[in-house]
Amino acid sequence: MNWIEISLLVNGELAEAVAEVLSRHIPQGVAIEPALDEKQAPCFDRQWVRAYIPISPETPHIRHKIEQDLWHLSQIQPLPEPQFRELEDQDWTEAWKAHYRPLPIGRRLLVLPSWYEPKAGADRLPVWIDPGMAFGTGTHPTTRLCLEAMEQVLRPGSAVADLGCGSGILSIAALRLGARHVLALDIDPAAVQATRENARRNHIEKGLTIELGGLETLLTRHPQPQPGVDLLLANILAKTLIDLLERGLAMAIRPAGHAILSGILAEQAEAVNQAAEAAHLRLQEMLGQKDWRTFVYIKEKLPGQAEAA
Structure with a gap:
């Protein structure tokens, strides 16, 4: 089975609103992750919102509904056009995971997706929360x-x-x-x-x-x-x-x-x-x-x- 990846790079304050729109149509989950700055550090002011749809006869209808709902949201706050790309079955799981890095928060905490293990000797306290949650x-x-x-x-x-x-x-x-x-x-x-x-x-x-x-x-x-x-x-x-x-x-x-x-x-x-x-x-x-x-x-x-x- 092949998949369609939908992605938008949005203002950090809009990320959860965009994710909520996508989640109405994509039960597989929606992921939010910060963009990276020139030093490859998380930049929370700009965030990627990504979701994946299995290709089926219903895909064009789902895509149309997503585009329609995002348009309505853009009337409240301007949004970029969503990007769509097709992935082969063996690629989509790795594509889902490849974007995510642990997020250090404050002085002591580290938020990680479930497939990450903290590095040995890490001095931060791990909290595992999948980006798709x-x-x-x-x-x-x-x-x-x-x-x-x-x-x-x-x-x-x-x-x-x-x-x-x-x-x-x-x-x-x-x-x-x-x-x-x-x-x-x-x-x-x-x-x-x-x-x-x-x-x-x-x-x-x-x-x-x-x-x-x-x-x-x-x-x-x-x-x-x-x-x-x-x-x-x-x-x-x-x-x-x-x-x-x-x-x-x-x-x-x-x-x-x-x-x-x-x-x-x-x-x-x-x-x-x-x-x-x-x-x-x-x-x-x-x-x-x-x-x-x-x-x-x-x-x-x-x-x-x-x-x-």
Whole structure:
């Protein structure tokens, strides 16, 4: 069987939107990987989005639908024309893998596809996430900023909650960085399944609880007045974050614990900060890349409350 490779080189902030369009028509998976600069280092501002379609009588129809959906997306944000090329059966698997290199993130983490093994003596902590996985692979600014922030605030032995876990990349990284336990939650069954698959891929057998659920599940697992988690992770959308904060998200965090909130555009930052402040979360640090913002908050200690251990 021969295959058609579809590829687009896009602005890094558009990569996941393009991948979502392709994934509607290509169940085999869509891959996102950073372009390389002149020194062959990852350049996250420009990213390749690639997918592969087996050639069949349906291929022309699928290609037409993809082109149509990409055109609609281009009316919101300009896109390059997709590139199409045919690959023979023996070439496509290697073509899928050949483009990907490990992605160092922050000071300690290394995101790798499943077929890579870290070099002997490597001093970074491996997180295996296939580039074709949906829900977050480390290439989007919001995910990378979360990982960088987590390196700074996560203390060994911490209890962590990952709300909207997606691929599970943040949960897995938290355990690599020394978390005692992570509760990974998502309201999308496909994301829950992706997190379970990635946990197996990373040989995680304990310390991770994966459940279908959202804020209500989180608050059930950490009811007041019990202390709550030491670190809350939520890489979602600003509107959803504000809604969650207004509905009691901060109650899941123990006093003096931290929250890392991401998925926020620069123009949404003030509204998120106002909602966080109203929930007794004090801004500790802001990380940014282009239009994206990630905030690190500390839960204010109210009179009579014990601090995080």
